[in-house]
Amino acid sequence: MNKRISRLLLIVLIFGFMAILVQNEAFARPKYNEVSTVGLSKITATKITQTMSNIGNWGFWVNYEGQTGHDPFTGSSGGYYPRGAMTAIYMDGIIWGAYLVDPNTGIAIADTPRVGGIGYRIGTTPGWVIGEGENAVSVSAEDERVRIYRIRHDWRSLTASQVLQDAAELNNVPITGVTDAMTTAIIEQYKEDWKNWPVDLGAPYYDVNGNGQYDPVLDENGYPDETKGDYPGLAQADQVIWLVVNDLNEAKVRAHSGTFPIGLELQITLWAYNQPNNTLGQIVFKRYKLINKSGMILDSMFVAQYSDPDIGDYTDDLVGCDTTLSLHFAYNGPVTDAEYNKVNLPPAAAGFDFFQGPLIESPGDTGVFNLQYIPDHKNLPMTSFGYFAAGGDISDPPMGVIDFTLQWYNMLNGNIPTNDLNNPTPYVYRSGPNKDQPTKFPLSGDPVTDPNAVEGDIDGQGDNMGPGDRRMFAATGPFTMQPGDEQEIVVALIGGLGGNNIQSVADLKSSDIVAQKVYDNLFQIIPKPPTAPNVKAIPMDDKVVLNWGWDVDRIKDTEERKIINYEFEGYNVYQLPSATAKLNDPQTVRIATFDKINDVRIIKSSVFSAEYGTVVDLPIQFGSDTGIKRFFVVDKDYITGKPLYRGTTYYFAVTAYNYDGTLVRDRALESSPIIHAVTVQDPKPGYRYEGEPGEMVEVVKNGNDDGVCQVIVVDPTATTGHDYEIYFEVDEDTNSVTYGQTVWNLKDVTTGEVVLAKQPQSPDPAANDQLIVDGLLIKVSGPAPGIKAIVQVADDQGPLTPDEYDAAGAPFGGNNVWHSLSSPNDPNRFYISAGGGDGGIERMSRSIANAQAHDFEMRFTDAGGTYTWWYDADTAAHVPFEAWDVGILTYDDPSDDIRMLTGGYSGGATVGSFDFGYTDPAFGFPATDWVYFRKPMNDQGTYEAYENDVLSGAFTYNWWFNSYEVLARIIICDFGGAGTLPPTGTVIRWVTNKPHLLTTTYSFTAPAAVYSDDLAKVDVEKVNVFPNPYYAANSLEPDRFNRFVTFNHLPKHAIIRIFTLGGVQVRKLEKNDDSQFLQWDLKNETGLPVASGMYIAYVDMPELGKTKTLKLMIIQGEQVVEFY
Structure with a gap:
C-alpha cells in the first residue's frame, strides 16, 4: 500500500512539474522553439564554431552553420544594437529556391522547386563541397579547417582594454569575469586566423601585386606583412569574418524545408568598421557567395535576405521597405519600447540594404562581382519584399514539410505564402491611395514623411496589422546558374537610433545613403578617422604623463594622411571611469583638446538629438585653435575633481579626429x-628620476640670431642624462617638403647618434607641436620673415649715441621711427609709415620673405639717387637718398653691401615730383611718394643698369625682370611741417627677423633616469601592503565578488608567502613582471576565502638578497553562499 501511495505521489509530482513547464511554455514567446543553436563552445585557438562582429556599434553573432544574429548563449536575439545595450535582431539568414534542370535533357527533374537555406532551422552544414554533381560530398565537419575565421587588421597593436572587451563579449561574461585564458585565446585566435587565412577555400584578400594569386610576404614569425605583400581582408574593413557551409545534408534540408538539397556551397563574408560613433559603425556588410555544385542547371532561381527583427520588445514591431534605397527595415510601433527603456534609450530601427543581386548578362551595362566592375552585365536589384507575422493572416510557413517549400517559393516570387504555385496570390497594399492593389513591394510607404499612410502603404495603418512580432525578407531573381557557376549577393545590416521610433527610421535611412555611396565606389574610398595616436601612459607619484609625441611614423600617419576630403584636425584627451567605458558614457570627461590653428574650432554635424526630437546641427568636436600638442600631464582626477591617489588606477584615452567641412553629416x-589603465605610484624600486614633467632644461646657445630653443621634460622615466647638441643645415633633398629650408638635427653627443634629423623649425616659440625624443620635447623655433624694427641710426651729426636711442629702438642700435618720431636733433622731425590701407606694417612687408634675413638702409647723401614712378609713368627724377642691402648683421662691413633700386608710386600726388603731396593713412600727416626697394638678381638688374636705362629715357624695364621687390610702400611723414626731407647724413635701417644661422648650435644635458641594485635594496624598506587593516572591503575593488589587498614597492621578482599566526602557510604568491604591485585575492591555495584574523606576509626578493616581514589584519565581510 505504501509503495502504491509513493508511486502515486511520484506520478502526481511528475505531472505537476510537467504542467508547470507547459504553463511556462504557454506564456513564453511564440517563436519556433526549433531555432538551431550551436553548443556553448568556448572561444579557443582551435575550432571556432561561433564568433561576433563587434568592432562597430553592432554586436552581431555568427555561427559556423551559417546562421547569424542569434545568440548562442541565450538562444535568443543575437543582433545587439547599440552594441552591448539592447537587441534588435532575433535571427537572420538566407533563403533560396530553384528548379533543377538536367543539363543533358533540358528537362526539370521535378515539378516542384527545391528551397533551402538558413532560418529558424538551419538547412546548411559547416564546410565546403568536394566534387560536383553525384560526386559532390561535404568535407568532414571534423576537419580542423571547418570553422569560423575572424581577423582584425590592427591585431598587432590591440591594447589590454580592447582584448578585455572582446573576450567579455565572446564569452558572454562581464568584464570582471574575464580570465587570462580568455584574453589569451582572443589574441591567439586573431594571430592564427591572420596566419592561416583560408584563401584557397575562398576567403577574400588584397592582391597587392595584382597577379591574381595570394602571395603574402611573411614576417619573421610567419605572418603576412601587409606593408610588403598580399594580406587577408577586403573593402578596407577593420574586422572581417569568413565561413563556408553547404546544403548537402539531406536530413537537415528536409527538416528545414521538407525537400531535398540543391547542391550549393555558400561562402559568407561579414565585414565592419571600427567607427562605433560614426555612420560606418552602424553597418555590418555581408556577402553571400553561392557556388552551384549540383551538376544541374538551377532555373528560375531566387535568393532572399531573411530576418526576424525584434526591436527590443518583440511584440510591438512594424516593418517596411524603401524601393528607392533597396532597403527593408523594422522599427518600433509605439514611440518608446519597454526593453529599450530599461537602458534609457529610444527604440532603434534595423534594416537590410540589398546592394548587389545576381549578375546577369546585359549588353551595354556594367555589373559588379567580387568588388570589380564587369562590363556587359548587370546586377539584379531587390525584386520583391515580403513580410509575415506570428498570429497574423500572413504567417510563418510550416517547417519540415513540402508546404514550406511551396509557400517560400511563392514568397520569393513576390507573393503571399500559399501552396499554389500555379495560381499565386500577390501581396496587396493595405493602406494608402493604392489600397487593395496588387504589389511586389507592400509597406513601401515612408513612415518618416507619411506616418498616416496618406501617400503610401504603411505598416500598422489601414487594413495592415497592428504592431506585433514581424519577419521580413527581400528577394531577388529570377536568374539561372549553370553547373559550377558562382553568384554573389551583397547586403548590409544597418542600425538607426534617433529620438523616437520614427526618427530612428530616418537615421537608418541616412546611414543607408552613406553605405550606398561606399558600395558604389566599391569600397575604394572609405571615410575613416585618423589613425589613433600611439600613447605612452607614464605613472608618477602624483601625476600621469600621456605622451604621444615620440612615435614619428605614427604621427605622420595620423596627421599627414588625407582620407578622401578629411584632413587631420586635432587630438582629444579623455579620462574614463573604467577600462571598458565609452566616450559617450556620462562619467567620461574630455579633459583637453589640441587642434590646428586654422579657424576650425567647434565642429557641428547633423545628428539626431533625443533632447530636441529631431535632426539638428550639434557640436561634435570642441576645438579652440590651441595648436597641436602631443603630451598632457594629468595632475588631478577630472572625474571627481580630487587629487590623484597613489595605488589607484585611472583610465585615459587620446583620440585623433579629422574634418571635412563640405559635408552635412559626419x-x-x-x-x-584605446584606453590606458594607469596606477599612480612612486618610482619603482631602485629607480630615481632627476627630471619633473614640465621642467625646463638649461640650454646654452652659440650663435647670434633670433632663433630660440627650449627643452622641456615630458617623461622623466625616459630621460638619459646624456649631452646633446642641436645644429643646422639646409635641406637639399628635392623630394622633401622642407627642401631649401634651414632644418635642425639633434645629436646625442654621449653616444654619437643623430636621434632627430632634418626637423622643421616652428615659427612660434610657444607652439608645442615638435617631436618628443628621449622623454624631452625639443622646441626649435625660428621667426617667420618679417620686419623686426625700423630705426634711425644716424642723423646729420653722425651716428646716434646710445643716450639718443629711445626704449623701442635701443635693442637695435638706434631710435625707433616706425610710427614714432625721429631724433630730437633733426631740424624737421619725421617718422616712417606705409602707404595705403591703414598704414600698417604688413603694407610694407608683403615681399619680406625675399629679404632672406638681410637688413636694409635708406641713406640720405649728397649724391642721392634715382627714383622712378614705375607704377605711374615712365618718369624718373633725382632724390636725396640711396637704398642698400647691408647683409646679415654686418653693419660695419661694407664689402657685402648691395645698392638697391628705388622707385614706386605717387600715391595720387604729382608724378615727377618727390615731395609731401600724399597723406599718411595712419596719422594724417603729409607724406612722400611711396618708395619700393628692389634687389638685383644679376648684372642686368643692378642699380647701374637701372639708372642708365631710365635716365636715358629708354625705359626698357629689362632691370625689372632681373630684380625683385623686398620692401614696399615706404613713406616718410613730415611731422615737423617744414616740408623738407631728412638731411644728409641721416640713415634709416630696416632690421629684419633673423632665423637660425647655419653656424648656430645649442647644447644641453638631459636629466637622468637611473637604476641600481643598491637603490633597490634601500627601497625594500618601502615594501608594504594596503589597505591594512582590510576591513570587509577595499575602495579599489570593482564589486563585492573581487576582494583583494595590494602589495607595493616590489621589485620585478618577488615571492610572498602568507602565514597564520600559528605558522601555517595559507598562500604562496609570486610575481615576475615590471609592475611594482601584486594583489592577493584573500583566498587560500584551494580558492576559498581565508578567515578573518592576523596574518604574516613574508616577502622574499631573491635577486636583491633581501626579505621583509609584514603583518596584515584581515576582517572579512559577510560571506553569502549563492549556490549550494
Missing part, C-alpha cells in the same frame, strides 16, 4: 579610444 570622424 563632418568630423574620431578614432576609437
